[in-house]
Amino acid sequence: MEIGSASGVMAGFFTQGxxxxxxxxxxxxxxxxxTARNIKKVGQDDPRRVIHSLKVGLALALVSIFYYYxxxxxxxxxxxxxxxxxxxxxxxxxxxxTLGKGLNRGMATLLASxxxxxxxxxxxxxxxVGEPILLGSLVFLQAAISTFLRFFPKIKARYxxxxxxxxxxxxxxxxxGFRDDEILELAHKRVLTIFVGGCACVIISIVxxxxxxxEDLHNLIALNIEKLGNFLEGFGDEYFKRTGDAGSxxxxxxxxxxxxxxxxxxxxxxxANFAAWEPxxxxxxxxxxxxxYLKVGTLARECAYRIEALNGYLNADIQASxxxxxxxxxxxxxxxxxxxxxxxELSLTIKKMVQPSSADSHIExxxxxxxxxxxxxxxxxxxxxxxxxxxxxxxxxSILNEVVKCTENIAESVHELASKxxxxxxxxxxxPEKLHSGQPQNIKSAQMVNCxxxxxxxxxxxxxxxxxxxxxxxxxxxxxxxx
Amino acid sequence: MEIGSASGVMAGFFTQGxxxxxxxxxxxxxxxxxTARNIKKVGQDDPRRVIHSLKVGLALALVSIFYYYxxxxxxxxxxxxxxxxxxxxxxxxxxxxTLGKGLNRGMATLLASxxxxxxxxxxxxxxxVGEPILLGSLVFLQAAISTFLRFFPKIKARYxxxxxxxxxxxxxxxxxGFRDDEILELAHKRVLTIFVGGCACVIISIVxxxxxxxEDLHNLIALNIEKLGNFLEGFGDEYFKRTGDAGSxxxxxxxxxxxxxxxxxxxxxxxANFAAWEPxxxxxxxxxxxxxYLKVGTLARECAYRIEALNGYLNADIQASxxxxxxxxxxxxxxxxxxxxxxxELSLTIKKMVQPSSADSHIExxxxxxxxxxxxxxxxxxxxxxxxxxxxxxxxxSILNEVVKCTENIAESVHELASKxxxxxxxxxxxPEKLHSGQPQNIKSAQMVNCxxxxxxxxxxxxxxxxxxxxxxxxxxxxxxxx
Numbered sequence: 001m002e003i004g005s006a007s008g009v010m011a012g013f014f015t016q017g018x019x020x021x022x023x024x025x026x027x028x029x030x031x032x033x034x035t036a037r038n039i040k041k042v043g044q045d046d047p048r049r050v051i052h053s054l055k056v057g058l059a060l061a062l063v064s065i066f067y068y069y070x071x072x073x074x075x076x077x078x079x080x081x082x083x084x085x086x087x088x089x090x091x092x093x094x095x096x097x098t099l100g101k102g103l104n105r106g107m108a109t110l111l112a113s114x115x116x117x118x119x120x121x122x123x124x125x126x127x128x129v130g131e132p133i134l135l136g137s138l139v140f141l142q143a144a145i146s147t148f149l150r151f152f153p154k155i156k157a158r159y160x161x162x163x164x165x166x167x168x169x170x171x172x173x174x175x176x177g178f179r180d181d182e183i184l185e186l187a188h189k190r191v192l193t194i195f196v197g198g199c200a201c202v203i204i205s206i207v208x209x210x211x212x213x214x215e216d217l218h219n220l221i222a223l224n225i226e227k228l229g230n231f232l233e234g235f236g237d238e239y240f241k242r243t244g245d246a247g248s249x250x251x252x253x254x255x256x257x258x259x260x261x262x263x264x265x266x267x268x269x270x271x272a273n274f275a276a277w278e279p280x281x282x283x284x285x286x287x288x289x290x291x292x293y294l295k296v297g298t299l300a301r302e303c304a305y306r307i308e309a310l311n312g313y314l315n316a317d318i319q320a321s322x323x324x325x326x327x328x329x330x331x332x333x334x335x336x337x338x339x340x341x342x343x344x345e346l347s348l349t350i351k352k353m354v355q356p357s358s359a360d361s362h363i364e365x366x367x368x369x370x371x372x373x374x375x376x377x378x379x380x381x382x383x384x385x386x387x388x389x390x391x392x393x394x395x396x397x398s399i400l401n402e403v404v405k406c407t408e409n410i411a412e413s414v415h416e417l418a419s420k421x422x423x424x425x426x427x428x429x430x431x432p433e434k435l436h437s438g439q440p441q442n443i444k445s446a447q448m449v450n451c452x453x454x455x456x457x458x459x460x461x462x463x464x465x466x467x468x469x470x471x472x473x474x475x476x477x478x479x480x481x482x483x
Numbered sequence: 484m485e486i487g488s489a490s491g492v493m494a495g496f497f498t499q500g501x502x503x504x505x506x507x508x509x510x511x512x513x514x515x516x517x518t519a520r521n522i523k524k525v526g527q528d529d530p531r532r533v534i535h536s537l538k539v540g541l542a543l544a545l546v547s548i549f550y551y552y553x554x555x556x557x558x559x560x561x562x563x564x565x566x567x568x569x570x571x572x573x574x575x576x577x578x579x580x581t582l583g584k585g586l587n588r589g590m591a592t593l594l595a596s597x598x599x600x601x602x603x604x605x606x607x608x609x610x611x612v613g614e615p616i617l618l619g620s621l622v623f624l625q626a627a628i629s630t631f632l633r634f635f636p637k638i639k640a641r642y643x644x645x646x647x648x649x650x651x652x653x654x655x656x657x658x659x660g661f662r663d664d665e666i667l668e669l670a671h672k673r674v675l676t677i678f679v680g681g682c683a684c685v686i687i688s689i690v691x692x693x694x695x696x697x698e699d700l701h702n703l704i705a706l707n708i709e710k711l712g713n714f715l716e717g718f719g720d721e722y723f724k725r726t727g728d729a730g731s732x733x734x735x736x737x738x739x740x741x742x743x744x745x746x747x748x749x750x751x752x753x754x755a756n757f758a759a760w761e762p763x764x765x766x767x768x769x770x771x772x773x774x775x776y777l778k779v780g781t782l783a784r785e786c787a788y789r790i791e792a793l794n795g796y797l798n799a800d801i802q803a804s805x806x807x808x809x810x811x812x813x814x815x816x817x818x819x820x821x822x823x824x825x826x827x828e829l830s831l832t833i834k835k836m837v838q839p840s841s842a843d844s845h846i847e848x849x850x851x852x853x854x855x856x857x858x859x860x861x862x863x864x865x866x867x868x869x870x871x872x873x874x875x876x877x878x879x880x881s882i883l884n885e886v887v888k889c890t891e892n893i894a895e896s897v898h899e900l901a902s903k904x905x906x907x908x909x910x911x912x913x914x915p916e917k918l919h920s921g922q923p924q925n926i927k928s929a930q931m932v933n934c935x936x937x938x939x940x941x942x943x944x945x946x947x948x949x950x951x952x953x954x955x956x957x958x959x960x961x962x963x964x965x966x
Contacts, residue, residue, distance in 0.1 A: 042634050049634045057627035060654055061619050067658045068615045088651040132551045136544050144540035151525050151532045168571040171543055175550045266749040309792045312885055378871045388861045391877055398878040
């Protein structure tokens with residue numbers, strides 16, 4: 001009996017064990033599949049990430065020649081380490097960020113080395129007891145002051161990394177100078193190896209599939225305006241349910257693209273900071289008006305706040321009565337569609353870097369629709385209507401009116417951008433086919449923004465960003481933590 | 484004649500020169516005064532910045548003992564440099580950020596050292612030709628893979644710095660191993676000096692006037708909700724101009740405090756990331772529900788979007804007619820003030836970490852005001868009114884209705900936070916004097932939020948954050964660039 005029950009227990013134990021193992025295997029498989037999907041997604045969202053990873057590997061492998069190649073190693077020895085360090089720390093996703101960090105690191109090292117050597121000489125003069133005290137106070141003082149400087153917003157935006165390196169280099173050189181009289185050689189080697197490492201980063205990041213922060217900013221702003229336009233183009237139909245309920249879920253997902261615009265401020269600002277470091281590239285001059293993009297971005301965000309309010313009415317429990325709706329439908333839909341079209345126009349002109357022209361006519365249309373609505377509301381039609389049933393519809397109309405104003409503001413600032421950045425002017429008589437001939441990558445982006453009704457022609461061939469670059473622009477941003 | 488004219492020219496030149504010098508002096512003086520004002524402002528905005536700067540100086544001066552103190556220096560030699568480097572790079576504004584970076588750096592160094600030593604052994608086995616090839620490929624591979632991993636949002640948020648240090652340490656150790664057979668000693672020294680540097684940072688940042696990211700997040704969320712409440716409390720009066728136009732400019736500035744809430748997402752998220760690294764401190768346990776703060780923050784932002792729309796109507800050109808206004812004034816003002824009071828209540832309960840109670844009654848009041856407005860609109864009063872004149876007023880009422888809903892959502896999530904974080908429950912019978920007795924710093928913050936009509940009593944004495952800490956919370960955030 002006892003043996004039987006014991007074997008029963010054992011069998012139960014094994015069954016349980018097998019079940020547990022099976023569950024574990026299933027879980028593990030799911031986990032692996034999940035991870036694989038995740039990896040694929042991160043790569044597909046922005047294929048430039050994969051390339052960037054390979055570029056970092058390449059730069060490191062190149063710089064490690066310092067160690068492998070005997071003549072170089074006998075010259076630099078352990079200080080070759082600084083070259084490797086520089087590569088790991090300076091190589092960023094975009095050219096602008098890499099250049100900014102490289103220049104910050106280089107300049108700060110130069111300055112701090114010079115001051116560090118000076119501090120060392122000064123300390124040497126002050127005798128055996130005074131030396132550590134003087135050096136200690138100098139290190140304390142410069143660290144405290146530099147750290148405090150890092151809190152100034154303007155300095156933080158552009159020279160944060162430089163100040164960090166300044167503290168580091170000054171401390172290392174002035175203190176190590178306490179022991180080492182070859183201090184000048186140390187400083188010299190450090191500057192040289194950092195220069196080599198920085199150059200490797202900058203050259204590879206510019207030459208091998210460069211990622212320009214400026215271009216990313218340009219595309220991001222254009223994409224954000226396009227997203228607002230998409231919402232507005234779809235909003236009228238969605239609110240007045242002309243399309244029926246079928247497929248409305250997909251529609252709504254499509255409509256919610258604007259949500260990313262609400263929180264785009266930080267990303268835009270860091271891209272603009274990086275872009276300021278970049279030399280001229282592609283369609284962009286060296287002193288391209290990046291700050292104007294931030295202005296356009298701010299206005300786009302303000303428009304997005306209004307759209308967020310509109311979106312609330314899409315999903316509100318209380319809707320306007322169908323009678324009211326049908327009355328204001330035409331004017332509201334026109335306001336929404338026309339300002340949507342204007343925004344998409346503006347987005348397209350930014351993308352193509354041409355002077356905005358037909359956007360203004362859409363804005364005029366939107367404004368006249370707003371006027372129509374006004375006179376409609378002013379008419380005697382409403383005397384017998386229940387006010388409570390009118391409210392949601394009227395609120396939507398009123399917010400749409402605000403949106404039209406926002407669109408006007410955006411158009412104005414895009415005009416300003418166009419004149420500051422000297423966008424090309426456009427002929428309005430050439431057929432769309434002519435516009436796209438010989439520019440296969442333009443066709444796709446033009447289709448994407450669905451603007452085939454506009455007849456624009458770019459006078460010179462412009463290199464348009466491919467859709468994949470545009471759609472992934474906001475994702476590869478910010479990458480600023482280091483050694 | 485010629486001499487006369489020449490001397491005239493000379494005199495003119497000198498006069499011009501003097502003028503120019505004078506202008507330069509005035510300009511220089513203005514610049515200096517401006518800079519001084521700037522410095523003062525940065526320090527006054529958050530006095531903790533000055534303390535942080537001194538702390539960094541102190542930590543550096545302490546760690547440099549590695550160089551001054553002979554027995555230590557003879558042990559560590561040049562590797563003492565790593566300790567200084569660690570301090571410069573790891574010491575961040577908040578304890579959480581410092582701890583996170585220190586742990587990342589420590590763990591990554593340990594792991595990468597072990598793997599680097601392994602790679603070195605493996606390379607040693609593969610002969611004179613195979614060694615550099617194998618090492619080069621290993622460095623390339625690990626750098627590429629680690630860089631790619633840094634693109635995963637979750638990894639980026641918490642382990643970005645660790646991955647960077649992993650790439651760095653692995654490369655340094657495996658490659659330098661190519662030359663140096665004392666590789667184990669190098670790895671050992673590097674780990675030890677980094678440990679010492681990291682400990683110095685963590686200890687100083689915790690012991691000397693600690694800045695807790697968790698507390699900052701807590702105060703920031705409370706402050707943001709308070710700002711929304713401030714707007715709503717003032718909005719009714721401002722819109723219906725009960726206060727008259729005098730002093731309205733100051734009022735408006737006061738009203739625009741909510742604008743900072745619109746773009747607070749990034750700051751909140753980084754604070755929450757830092758807070759997750761922090762041990763229990765003050766009123767916060769180790770596993771305080773920081774993520775719930777982010778939820779509250781998101782809802783507050785959604786409310787801020789509505790408020791932004793409301794604010795547009797404050798400054799709109801077309802206003803509702805005074806007749807319409809006077810009719811809806813009472814209900815609208817009540818909705819606005821009551822939801823404002825509810826938000827300020829909620830802010831106060833977060834600050835004091837007590838269960839929200841009286842906020843609900845304010846929300847009920849706001850809801851009943853909304854109902855009143857509804858029946859008012861439903862009444863026959865409006866049949867003779869011009870619809871166009873009603874619109875702005877009605878839109879404001881409708882958006883206020885949305886704001887009331889947002890307030891309800893915020894209250895719900897604050898309730899959730901209170902139960903998750905086990906906020907203390909409140910007696911509602913004790914006089915306000917009792918609440919404030921013995922807690923001088925509480926009085927100020929309670930006055931600040933102007934809630935003297937609420938009779939709350941905290942069962943245990945709680946340490947309230949001083950107003951200066953609260954108001955400066957959002958400013959000292961983000962500080963993440965390094966060597």
